[in-house]
Amino acid sequence: MTDRRDDVEFMKERLSEDPTEELLEQIASTVVNQMEDSFPELSLKSRPMDEVLEDFRDDKLEEVDSTGQYERKLNYLQTYLEDEARVETSDDLTSEDVERYEKWRKYESLSRDKPLAGTTLQDDMYLFREFIHYLIEHGMAPARFEKRIEIPEVDYRNGEGVDEKKLDPEIAKAALDYLRKYEYADVEHISMELMCQSGPRKGGLIGRDVSDFDYEERVLQYETLETTPLKNDEGSDREVTLYGEIPEMIQDYLDDQRPAETDEEGREPLLTKGDGRISPSMLQKIAYMWTRPCEVGLGCPHDRDPDDCEAAQKNNSAYKCPSSRAPHHIRTGYITDQKNRGVSADGIQQRCDVSPRVQDLHYDLPDDTEERERFEEEFRNADDDPDSGFNHD
Numbered sequence: 331m332t333d334r335r336d337d338v339e340f341m342k343e344r345l346s347e348d349p350t351e352e353l354l355e356q357i358a359s360t361v362v363n364q365m366e367d368s369f370p371e372l373s374l375k376s377r378p379m380d381e382v383l384e385d386f387r388d389d390k391l392e393e394v395d396s397t398g399q400y401e402r403k404l405n406y407l408q409t410y411l412e413d414e415a416r417v418e419t420s421d422d423l424t425s426e427d428v429e430r431y432e433k434w435r436k437y438e439s440l441s442r443d444k445p446l447a448g449t450t451l452q453d454d455m456y457l458f459r460e461f462i463h464y465l466i467e468h469g470m471a472p473a474r475f476e477k478r479i480e481i482p483e484v485d486y487r488n489g490e491g492v493d494e495k496k497l498d499p500e501i502a503k504a505a506l507d508y509l510r511k512y513e514y515a516d517v518e519h520i521s522m523e524l525m526c527q528s529g530p531r532k533g534g535l536i537g538r539d540v541s542d543f544d545y546e547e548r549v550l551q552y553e554t555l556e557t558t559p560l561k562n563d564e565g566s567d568r569e570v571t572l573y574g575e576i577p578e579m580i581q582d583y584l585d586d587q588r589p590a591e592t593d594e595e596g597r598e599p600l601l602t603k604g605d606g607r608i609s610p611s612m613l614q615k616i617a618y619m620w621t622r623p624c625e626v627g628l629g630c631p632h633d634r635d636p637d638d639c640e641a642a643q644k645n646n647s648a649y650k651c652p653s654s655r656a657p658h659h660i661r662t663g664y665i666t667d668q669k670n671r672g673v674s675a676d677g678i679q680q681r682c683d684v685s686p687r688v689q690d691l692h693y694d695l696p697d698d699t700e701e702r703e704r705f706e707e708e709f710r711n712a713d714d715d716p717d718s719g720f721n722h723d
Contacts, residue, residue: 354670375469376421380626386464390457400630403457406439414438414611420470430476431458433649437656438614445658445694448482455481472658496695497655497663501621501628502526508626515582517603518616523551523579525617525657528570529664531658532613534560538600540584552683555597558607566683614656618648622654665693671701686697 331601415427465471509519537558560566589604636642641651675686
């Protein structure tokens, strides 16, 4: 009895200190497990997930008129559960799987680099919530899973489809400085160098082969192929100059750390961990991992204790850090920074394969200060005209 009272007092103390979500999740899991032991009739049912999805699909398609649209949405849900989260039975599903679906659907589910449009994501999350509610109603998931789902608001500055997140240049510099010192020339380091210093699309970077890198010319060639197409097919073919020490870093990676790996076509992927061409989800994970400020020597801007922060402690949860960024956000940050430095729209079009119109709409997202500073030089030059009555003196 004394031990139990001590445990109760300990839990009271922990709960009075603004408990973390992880602690609350542990308590909930413990309570559920104890209830299941005491009341077997409350135990969650376990069914093969493919059967559950088939039943849910049949029920849902009976309710709607536009079956083709919902078929596509349900196919994405099935792909996530079976291929990404690898959920074989209903009791394999975890709260983290539920929480991750939104970011997977937005950034990783499509072959293109541009994130899913806001209204489409919102609709898909409503459908996902229906599915989780279906599991709960049929005793195959705990009720707390539904609370892990957030329906995103559509809040874009220049119309639907614009994602205003971008990687801050300070974090990009800190990440590269850290990797050059502590993780030099491994595949994660090289991936971050290429993302932060040339702004490629995710699919384009993944599709590069060793033969695309020319150390002597200091370029990386982008060429569309049938199994690794570029966004605009042959229209995206180009050469990208590699500046500074990046060619030496890539060559050191090829000489010392890259596994001798070929893909199923006999090609040698540039980015590999030894198990084939690096996957979109792995590149996504690398981006989230190495854009956490606390991981690269910067303080936490969110007043969290890294020892108690799940995003800091677990690489698989790095996406939960409010400051971590996906490859698309790194690309957006790169393009915005280059525009702030005075690089022309045509120059960015050649290097990043994005038209001036799309740059303005989707990728060039300066804040108010950056936008003001871009034009200061023009107004200074205008002030040199002594005959103007509208000078700024």
